[in-house]
Amino acid sequence: MKLRDYQETAIQKILESWQKFRSCLIVLPTGCGKTVVFGELIHRLLTNKVKVEGEQWIGQDSVRAMILAHREELISQAADKVGRISGADVQVEMGEMKVSPMFGQMPHVVVSTVQTQTAPLGGKVKVEGEGEQRMSKFCPDDFGVLVIDEAHHATAKTYRSCIEHYLSNPKCRLLGVTATPDRADESALGSVFDTVAFEYTVTEAIHDGWLVPVKQRLVKVGSLDFSKVSSCAGDFNQGELAQVLEEEQNLHAIAAPTMEICGNRRAIIFAASVKQAERLAEILNRGKSEELRGKSEDGSTQDRAAWVCGMTPKDERRTILEDFKAGRVQYLVNVGVLTEGYDDAGVEVVVMARPTKSRALYAQMAGRATRPSAKIADLLGTVGDQVKVEGEGEQRMDASSLRRKLIAESDKPECTILDFVGNSGRHKLVSTVDILGGKEIDEDEEEARARAKKRCEESGEAVDMVAELEKSRAEIKAAKAEEARRRKFIQATAKFIEVSVDPFNIFDLPPIEATAKCTLGRSLSWRQKELLREKLKVDPEKIGLAQARQLLDEYFRRVNERLATFGQMKMLRKFGVSVPMHFDEASRTLNKLLRKAS
Numbered sequence: 001m002k003l004r005d006y007q008e009t010a011i012q013k014i015l016e017s018w019q020k021f022r023s024c025l026i027v028l029p030t031g032c033g034k035t036v037v038f039g040e041l042i043h044r045l046l047t048n049k050v051k052v053e054g055e056q057w058i059g060q061d062s063v064r065a066m067i068l069a070h071r072e073e074l075i076s077q078a079a080d081k082v083g084r085i086s087g088a089d090v091q092v093e094m095g096e097m098k099v100s101p102m103f104g105q106m107p108h109v110v111v112s113t114v115q116t117q118t119a120p121l122g123g124k125v126k127v128e129g130e131g132e133q134r135m136s137k138f139c140p141d142d143f144g145v146l147v148i149d150e151a152h153h154a155t156a157k158t159y160r161s162c163i164e165h166y167l168s169n170p171k172c173r174l175l176g177v178t179a180t181p182d183r184a185d186e187s188a189l190g191s192v193f194d195t196v197a198f199e200y201t202v203t204e205a206i207h208d209g210w211l212v213p214v215k216q217r218l219v220k221v222g223s224l225d226f227s228k229v230s231s232c233a234g235d236f237n238q239g240e241l242a243q244v245l246e247e248e249q250n251l252h253a254i255a256a257p258t259m260e261i262c263g264n265r266r267a268i269i270f271a272a273s274v275k276q277a278e279r280l281a282e283i284l285n286r287g288k289s290e291e292l293r294g295k296s297e298d299g300s301t302q303d304r305a306a307w308v309c310g311m312t313p314k315d316e317r318r319t320i321l322e323d324f325k326a327g328r329v330q331y332l333v334n335v336g337v338l339t340e341g342y343d344d345a346g347v348e349v350v351v352m353a354r355p356t357k358s359r360a361l362y363a364q365m366a367g368r369a370t371r372p373s374a375k376i377a378d379l380l381g382t383v384g385d386q387v388k389v390e391g392e393g394e395q396r397m398d399a400s401s402l403r404r405k406l407i408a409e410s411d412k413p414e415c416t417i418l419d420f421v422g423n424s425g426r427h428k429l430v431s432t433v434d435i436l437g438g439k440e441i442d443e444d445e446e447e448a449r450a451r452a453k454k455r456c457e458e459s460g461e462a463v464d465m466v467a468e469l470e471k472s473r474a475e476i477k478a479a480k481a482e483e484a485r486r487r488k489f490i491q492a493t494a495k496f497i498e499v500s501v502d503p504f505n506i507f508d509l510p511p512i513e514a515t516a517k518c519t520l521g522r523s524l525s526w527r528q529k530e531l532l533r534e535k536l537k538v539d540p541e542k543i544g545l546a547q548a549r550q551l552l553d554e555y556f557r558r559v560n561e562r563l564a565t566f567g568q569m570k571m572l573r574k575f576g577v578s579v580p581m582h583f584d585e586a587s588r589t590l591n592k593l594l595r596k597a598s
Contacts, residue, residue, distance in 0.1 A: 001085060002381065003040060004210065006200050010037050011044070013198040014175060021194035022167065023174035025151060029202045030367025031211055031343075034177040035078055038067070038147050039085035041175070045145060046088055046108055064142055067111045068162055069149040073341040078149060079111040093117075093134075106142050117165075118158045135162060140169035150340055151176030152360055154192045163192065179367060180360035202363070202370070203436050203466055209380065209403020211370040213414045215462035216432045217261055218453070221253040224422025226355060226429075235358045236427070242273035245354060251276070254353050254420055255283040258331070261418055266324070267349035268368050269333040277307040277333040280353060284331050305331035312337070339364045345374040351418045355429045359439070362430040369415035376410045416462055428560065432465045442535065444480075446559050447583070448472035486594050503536045506569050507554055511547050524548055531555070536566050 003011070010026050017024035028034045045063045067078050075094055083090040088108035091099045094116045099107060117135040146166045148154050154163070154176055166172050176193050205211040229240045244250065258267065271277035284305035306320045306329045317337070323329045325344055332338070333353070339361070350369045356362050372380060383399045383406075407413060417432050433449045433456075441449075452468035504511045524532075529540045532548060535555060540548050558565065564572070564586035572578065572586065575593050 001036070001040065003036070004033065004381065006198075006204075006208070006210075007033055007037050007040070010198040010200070011041050014041060017195055017197040018173045022172075023176070023193045024195050024197040025176040025178065025189060025193040026197050027178055027199040029200065029205050029211065029370070030179045030364065031371040032179075032200060032205055034149070034179070035081045036085065038149075038175060038177055039082040042082060042088065042109060042145065042147075043086035046086060063108075063144040064106055065109045065145040065147060066138070066143045066166060067109065067147045067149065068114050068117065068159070069111075069341075070114050070153055071150075071341050072113070074149055075111050075113055077341065077343075082109055082111070093138075099138075106138075110138070110143075114153075114156075114158045114162055117162050133161070135165050138166075140166045140172060143169065143172055146172055146174045148174070148176045151178040151193070152180050152189070155189060160192070180363045201438060202367075203438070206370075206466060207404075208400040209383075209407060210372075212372050212407055212412060213464055213466065214366070214370065214432055214436065215414050215416045216456050216465045217416055217418045217462050218421050218431070218457045219257045219261075219418065220457070221250065221420050221422050223247070223249045223253055224420060225425075226427055227423050227425025229427070231357070231427070235356055235361065238272060241354065242276060245272050245276045246279065251279050251283055254351075255280055255287060257420075258351050258353075258418065259284065259287055261416065262330070262349050262351075264330070265348040265416075266327065266346055267331050267351050267418075268338055268347050268365075269331055269351040269353050270339075270365050271307075271333050271335050272354035274309050274311075274335055276353070277309060277335050281305040281307040281331070281333045284333075304329060305333065307333040307335075308337050309335040310337060338368060342368060343371065344368070345371040345377065345412070347371075347415070348412055349416045349418060352420070355420070355424070355427075357427055357430060359430050359434050363435045366417050366432060366435060369417070372407050373410045373412035376406050380406060414462075421457060433469060436465050437469055441559075442531070443559050443565050444473070444476050448476055450562070451475070483594070503538055503551055503566060506566060506573065507551075509550070509554055512550055528552055 006028075010028065014024060014026060026034075026037065028037065042065045045065070067082065069075055069078060072094065075092060079090050079092050082088070086109065090109040090111060091107040093099045093110055093112040099110055101107070117133065119134045121132060121134045121136055143166055146163065148159065148163075153159060163174060167174060174193070176189070202211065202214075206213055224244065226236070226241070226244060229244060230237045232238070245254075258269065269277075269280060271280060281303075282305075285303045306324065308317050308320055312320070320329065320332070321342075324332045325346065327346075347369045350366055352362070352365065356365075371377075380403050383402050419429075419431050421429075431453060433453050437445060437449050448469060449472070451472040452463075452465060455468055455472075456463040456465065503509075524540055524545065528548070532538045532540045532551065536551055538548075538551065543551075555566065557563075562583045564581045564583055568581075568583070568586040568590060571590055572581075572593075575597075577589065577593075581589065
């Protein structure tokens with residue numbers, strides 16, 4: 001099949017990584033074809049000679065693939081798509097479905113859930129020792145590739161057990177695919193995968209015309225108060241969060257803006273509890289005007305909102321999803337059911353009726369709306385590198401510009417992510433600015449995101465957060481350039497009080513003993529070393545690990561609490577000012593001092 005350029009690059013990077021490592025991870029946003037990538041990779045391994053560390057995988061009898069996921073929906077999608085792409089014999093091992101070898105040979109591809117693989121073999125009671133789990137029926141030597149879909153779950157004990165089983169074959173290679181490589185519990189994927197072979201961001205996919213632009217709406221709700229909700233595993237305590245969101249006043253404060261902002265567009269709504277989902281659907285149905293409510297075949301009024309959760313019977317859930325996809329249901333409220341593995345290009349609005357501090361979870365939820373309209377999806381894939389524009393003479397347009405143009409003129413030119421803002425207290429809530437801005441955050445990026453989010457909140461309108469981020473970054477860059485220009489003249493006109501540039505001195509931070517043990521027990525990453533050099537002017541090789549982490553903790557604390565930065569405090573000390581300040585106050589004070597000095 002014809003691959004998109006980034007998909008082709010991803011496959012090549014995987015094969016290159018496997019020359020050096022046994023395992024690798026690729027990161028592709030929701031809607032960018034992760035299954036297509038590993039399906040085509042398997043097809044090539046089955047039909048072509050591919051060298052890996054001198055070993056040749058030759059033909060269909062030598063390479064088989066095991067694909068693991070954790071949900072039934074992901075299994076059926078993977079089996080169907082990989083079968084169509086590779087043309088291989090694909091069988092499913094899940095629950096009552098069992099792989100049936102033909103002529104004593106395993107199928108080319110087996111798709112299975114991790115729960116099935118780690119379940120007791122033959123229904124026996126699990127006991128310690130070899131052969132007790134269902135995966136033991138599969139010989140590791142029969143498989144040359146192990147693929148883990150939604151690989152951000154791969155740090156779980158069940159996944160590690162499967163990986164250990166199949167990688168006992170020294171020729172087997174491991175591939176993880178995910179849209180969200182950072183887990184809420186911060187478990188290190190680096191302990192599972194040797195390297196990240198390829199990463200493609202949401203922002204890149206939007207710019208290249210593969211995903212629709214994301215518009216953010218922030219609605220202030222005075223009665224929402226998350227300040228007393230505690231944290232658990234890097235996110236809110238779900239029970240306490242649900243209590244806040246289930247309050248009648250908050251339910252109506254969420255439902256009313258949802259109806260107004262969505263208009264006639266279809267929306268997926270993420271709720272924190274079954275009770276909240278049920279009540280939201282009830283209020284949405286009660287609140288819709290008759291002209292906007294659907295009509296059944298007999299002319300009676302039909303509800304426009306429905307809700308599903310993990311306990312919804314499969315047949316009932318299937319009917320609800322079909323009604324939603326057909327447009328008979330406009331609002332689909334769910335509790336953790338549609339976060340992964342649900343694809344519907346007709347979804348134009350995602351309503352975050354439950355806040356989160358997890359960037360990974362937020363990205364999964366927001367990704368339900370970023371796919372372009374199904375009516376133009378195939379057309380986008382046929383666009384070449386350069387395309388002649390009709391009616392424009394010899395003028396040509398690059399492929400990404402044309403794809404963006406096609407999306408802008410389609411029936412789904414953008415998607416909207418709706419967040420509700422209340423009193424978050426000490427909690428930092430995730431929004432689109434966090435998934436569009438990337439993971440690496442320094443103090444300039446933190447300020448750019450804060451500015452973009454503030455403008456979005458103040459406008460009350462749908463804001464293109466990518467454009468707002470770019471605008472904020474440009475403003476900060478210009479301000480820094482202007483500050484640097486003014487500093488050229490300071491030395492000749494200002495008299496500074498010379499002080500030590502020791503960061504512990506600047507921060508008024510007593511350094512801990514250099515011999516103190518570091519609780520994390522890990523060495524510094526290259527990024528942490530660069531941050532110490534660039535932001536704190538410290539050579540990480542000349543201080544102890546415990547002291548380095550002490551400085552990094554203080555640096556990030558100041559970023560999170562928007563206190564004056566090291567650079568600001570250092571400059572203020574030169575002017576003789578040592579009063580603790582917030583970032584904005586320090587900026588204003590320095591501007592006044594610099595103007596006075598010049």
